[in-house]
Amino acid sequence: MMNATELESKARWVWRETLKLHALCQETRIASSLSCAEILVALYYGGVLRFDPKEPLWEGRDRFVISKGHGSISFYPILADLGFFDPAELQRPGLPGALLKAIPDPHIPGYETVNGSLGHGIGVAAGMALGLKAKKSGSAVFVLAGDGELYEGAMWEGVMFAGHQRLSNLCVIVDNNRQCMLDYCRNVLDLSPLGAKFEAFGWEALEVDGHDLGALLPALESAKRLGRKKPLVIIANTIKGRGVPNLEGQPLCHIFNVKADDVAKLVREESR
Amino acid sequence: MxxxxxxxxxxxxxxxxxxxxxxxxxxxxxxxxxxxxxxxxxxxxxxxxxxxxxxxxxxxxxxxxxxxxxxxxxxxxxxxxxxxxxxxxxxxxxxxxxxxxxxxxxxxxxxxxxxxxxxxxxxxxxxxxxxxxxxxxxxxxxxxxxxxxxxxxxxxxxxxxxxDGKPCPETLGGGAPDFDKGFEVVREGTGPTIVATGYMVRTALAAAELLKNDVSVRVVDVFRLDHLDDDAFCDAVSGGGGLLTLEEAFVGCGGLDAFVNQSLAAKGLRLTLRHMGMPRSYEYSNGDRHHLHKANGIDADSIAQAVSSL
The missing domain is CATH 3.40.50.970 (Thiamin diphosphate (ThDP)-binding fold, Pyr/PP domains)
Incomplete structure (x- = not known):
């Protein structure tokens, strides 16, 4: 497990690597991949998840379901770094025969489910959590969901189901960047108060700064605390396109690209 | 039942x-x-x-x-x-x-x-x-x-x-289903063939019975719709007469009719074909299943008539 300084440094590395991937494959969704970088670092380097890169489907692993597929390109460098696949794959996203696509799929070791279509993660993860309970497994199920995909009704069917079944081994992390594709969520369909909505369905809700590793870690660790009775949602407030001036604060940043030259400049400046 | x-x-x-x-x-x-x-x-x-x-x-x-x-x-x-x-x-x-x-x-x-x-x-x-x-x-x-x-x-x-939602018989004369084959002949015949699935196999048998004094109709039950033993199927339906498909589903929309066509085409078997099922419109009129079949031309009488004119 890493200390706080090492975690911060790893998060910056993930930010740079994600931008470099985007420079190589402009079809990747960069803004929503940057909002969840610290969440992923906390889960994989902060000692939260149990995993085995050499045996990605190891029975004793904690399950990590990525629901917001497009916005998880920042997971690629992490998986490569941990040994889930050859880091050389990071140099050829989207090329014929390459492992990594603009939208991930479960052929990539470390991805559990199909995720390009939004709104599936909570329901499928609830089934996994139920199955693990039936097997009397100590493994937990974590889900990374976007706030925008909570517009899909099937997500709330899953929320209702998990609450009723008291799936205390389930934790949903909402990458709450408060933007969907065309606008801020508050202008499209306001999702607030998000935590109260989950609580009304029988969940425990926590709200944290999703870029603050010091706040994220205890919240994520609490998901695995023994004796919990309810599923947990962690609403991680984030910034879409974080750290990239042309993306932050742009209503349309989901579909904005950062050109290779700009990526090089950003990475150079950040590395100083 | x-x-x-x-x-x-x-x-x-x-x-x-x-x-x-x-x-x-x-x-x-x-x-x-x-x-x-x-x-x-x-x-x-x-x-x-x-x-x-x-x-x-x-x-x-x-x-x-x-x-x-x-x-x-x-x-x-x-x-x-x-x-x-x-x-x-x-x-x-x-x-x-x-x-x-x-x-x-x-x-x-x-x-x-x-x-x-x-x-x-x-x-x-x-x-x-x-x-x-x-x-x-x-x-x-x-x-x-x-x-x-x-x-x-x-x-x-x-x-x-x-x-099917309604009571149904234990058997229609076939043996244990072979799911690798995907179909079985439930009534032997030397003339035309009715290929049906689900509930409509019974309608097909009733139509064959209506025609028994005029023409020997073979009835094939296709109980699997994603996989068919094309060789065995084409062998079974090639012995004389045309072929009519019958399904309680929209006809001409990629159902049993297309499935059978694909099998015949795969083996180059040319038969006079007719596809019967529900016409491609929603049925708002009231009445039980028999009434709805009659109103839409897929009851035993209508099928018998269609088979005899193949």
Whole structure:
């Protein structure tokens, strides 16, 4: 497990690597991949998840379901770094025969489910959590969901189901960047108060700064605390396109690209 | 007479005593046999509520954890309300991570006759056929339903099983179904062939009986709709006369008719063809199944007439 300084440094590395991937494959969704970088670092380097890169489907692993597929390109460098696949794959996203696509799929070791279509993660993860309970497994199920995909009704069917079944081994992390594709969520369909909505369905809700590793870690660790009775949602407030001036604060940043030259400049400046 | 759903669920309930790998999910749909199952195996029965998307998603998650999972719902809803979940979480996922999930779709075709068109299910064969990797079964008898239950316990796949809602006979004269072959000849004949599926096999047999003094009609029951032994099928239907397909589904939309055409084309077998089923419009008029069949030209008399003019 890493200390706080090492975690911060790893998060910056993930930010740079994600931008470099985007420079190589402009079809990747960069803004929503940057909002969840610290969440992923906390889960994989902060000692939260149990995993085995050499045996990605190891029975004793904690399950990590990525629901917001497009916005998880920042997971690629992490998986490569941990040994889930050859880091050389990071140099050829989207090329014929390459492992990594603009939208991930479960052929990539470390991805559990199909995720390009939004709104599936909570329901499928609830089934996994139920199955693990039936097997009397100590493994937990974590889900990374976007706030925008909570517009899909099937997500709330899953929320209702998990609450009723008291799936205390389930934790949903909402990458709450408060933007969907065309606008801020508050202008499209306001999702607030998000935590109260989950609580009304029988969940425990926590709200944290999703870029603050010091706040994220205890919240994520609490998901695995023994004796919990309810599923947990962690609403991680984030910034879409974080750290990239042309993306932050742009209503349309989901579909904005950062050109290779700009990526090089950003990475150079950040590395100083 | 018993129903397919009760025979299937009853057989499953008996086998659940010997295995802890089964979960049965219902989208708030019951059955007498299900009352026994949920009493005897309360920890393995879950009513997910009137929520077919949740039913398929939950089934997927359980299957990813190694469980053999059944998702039971009313035909038009367990096939179409959650078609996206079937595509992404069953068909697409199964390519990478094999899943054992059986959709039990109750009320095929016009089973829910007087409930009207929201409950009629005339699209499911066509839609499910477009999803690679989903096995599709359309039994015509209790014996086939029972054999299908055994298959779901002995093999692993995502499957769609189309169960008729009304009581049906134990057998129509065929033997144990061979699911690798996908069909059986239930009435031998030397003239034209009626190829039918599900409930309509009985209508086909009735039409053949009406014509017995004039023409010797062969009746073929196709009980699997994603896979057919083309050699055996073409051999079975090539002995004289034309071929008429009959389904309680929209005709000309990629259902049994297209499935049979594909098999004939694969073997280069040229026959005079006619496709019969529900015309491509929704049936709002009232009346029981027999009435609806007559009104739409797929009752035994109409079929007999069509066969004799092939």
């Amino acid at each position: 018993n129903t397919m759903r009760d025979v299937f669920i009853s057989a499953l309930c008996d086998r659940m005593a010997d295995t802890d790998s089964v979960f049965f999910l219902s989208a708030d749909l019951g059955a007498p046999a299900l009352d026994r199952l949920r009493q005897q195996h309360p920890e393995r029965f879950i009513n997910v509520g009137i929520a077919e998307q949740s039913c398929i998603n939950t089934a997927t998650g359980l299957a990813l954890e190694g469980f053999n999972t059944y998702a039971y719902g009313i035909a038009p809803f367990i096939s179409m309300r959650c078609l996206e979940q079937c595509r992404v979480n069953l068909a697409l996922t199964n390519v990478v991570r094999p899943l054992n999930v059986t959709m039990l779709s109750l009320g095929s075709g016009l089973s829910y006759d007087i409930s009207g068109p929201s409950h009629h299910c005339l699209e499911d064969i066509s839609l499910m056929r477009t999803l690679p990797g989903i096995e599709i079964y359309s039994p015509s008898t209790l014996g086939q339903a029972r054999a299908l239950c055994a298959r779901t316990l002995e093999t692993s796949a995502p499957r769609y099983i189309r169960l």
